[in-house]
Amino acid sequence: MSYQVNEKGYYGDFGGAFIPEMLYPNVEELRSRYLDIMQEESFQKEFRQLLKDYVGRPTPLYYAKRFSEKYNTKVYLKREDLCHTGAHKVNNTIGQILMAKRLGKNRIIAETGAGQHGVATATVCALMGIECVVYMGEIDIKRQAPNVARMKMLGATVVPAISGSRTLKDATNEAIRDWINNPVNTHYIIGSVVGPHPYPDMVARFQSVISEEVKKQLQEKEGRENPDFVVACVGGGSNAAGIYYHYLDQEEVGIIAVEAAGEGVLTGKSAATSALGREGIIHGSKTLLMQTDDGQITEPYSISAGLDYPGVGPMHANLFRTGRGEFISITDTEAMAAGLELCKLEGIIPAIETAHALAIFETRKFREDDVVVVNLSGRGDKDLNTYIEHFNL
Ligand SMILES: *Cc1c(COP(=O)(O)O)cnc(C)c1O
Secondary structure, three states, X not given: OOOOOOOOOEEOOEEOOOXXXXXXXXXXXHHXXXXXXXXXXXXXXXXXXXXXXXXXXXXXXXXXXXXXXHHOOEEEEEEHHXXXXXXXXXXXHHHHHHHHHHOOOOEEEEEEOOOHHHHHHHHHHHHHOOEEEEEEEHXXXXXXXXXHHHHHHOOOEEEEEOOOOOOHHHHHHHHHHHHHHOOOOEEEOOOOOOOOOOHHHHHHHHHOHHHHXXXXXXXXXXXXXXXXXXXXXXXXXXXXXXXXXXXOOOOOOEEEEEEEEXXXXXXXXXXXXXXXXXXXXXXOEEEEEOEOXXXXXXXXXXXXHHHOXXXXXXXXXXXXXXXXXXXXXXXHHHHHHHHHHHHHHHOOOEOHHHHHHHHHHHOOOOOOOOEEEEEEOEEOHHHHHHHHHHHOO
């Protein structure tokens, strides 16, 4: 059995492409061509070159000595925080902008909640000189002013979504509407391993550069390619998919997924999808999803904007359902403490999303000789105000 996607676009029971008929030609064009394009030598050459010279890859695999001593196990941090723009998201947007060019598209659309994916998309559009329109909920535009400014500086047009709750899901609806109206010249860059097939698989493949590098780097440092565990926080699940990718079917490597419990899994203010979710369809794929008894999507909550998503990608739903992945949820308070601790122990200020992954060591014990690789998905500069408020700094 494989935990990779099958030819039909499913991970076990999850995935597929549940889309309005009007969107079919766009998605089908991508589905029928993405693998061939990604395998072209010229594509790989350009992708690898940009990852190296523009993004700054390979990112280091850093042995966190003081953190390891504290938790009495061997912890390595995969430093995605050192990528250009401060997180892993750019690995995917670089891949998708090259894909768009080969599909003959000259206009990019995207949706964004916290603004991080919008910034990563605006960045690569500037790099390529391609028009960029980012849909963002009106409320999120107010909450995330610095990222809105970044997108504008990078030349993107930010369009407010003014319907519904005026947050991420409304921005997604606007982006889909745009794509239906502009099927020929426009590519829709989705920012995580979510959406209709082939998006989850395509995004996972672009992010898989993370585990590809870990294998080489661990071989150098530990004399073996496989760690005992890989750990990542899961919003939609793209940084997690990246660090799991080459280990998915290597059952001796434990997979740990960390979700945001918000104020507590049972408080009604949480984003712990695996604990609370049931099967449903969101953004064109069948997955686990937080919903009411009559199937309305529940508004998620987390102190970290990047984990504030009511679903998980289909790969992760399947890792949960099959038991291949171990799922842990971490509260706001636990995450904030872990973020501050990494600052003091290692001199690294992590994103609050990432801090959730670091917080598991308080309760999840590992053996002394276990090698545990944590994906340090992003840096905490964007979160300074939240850190300041939380700790009265
Ligand atoms: C966006 C983001 C996440 C969550 O997204 P995934 O697709 O689950 O990776 C996690 N960490 C950081 C730093 C982010 O910016």
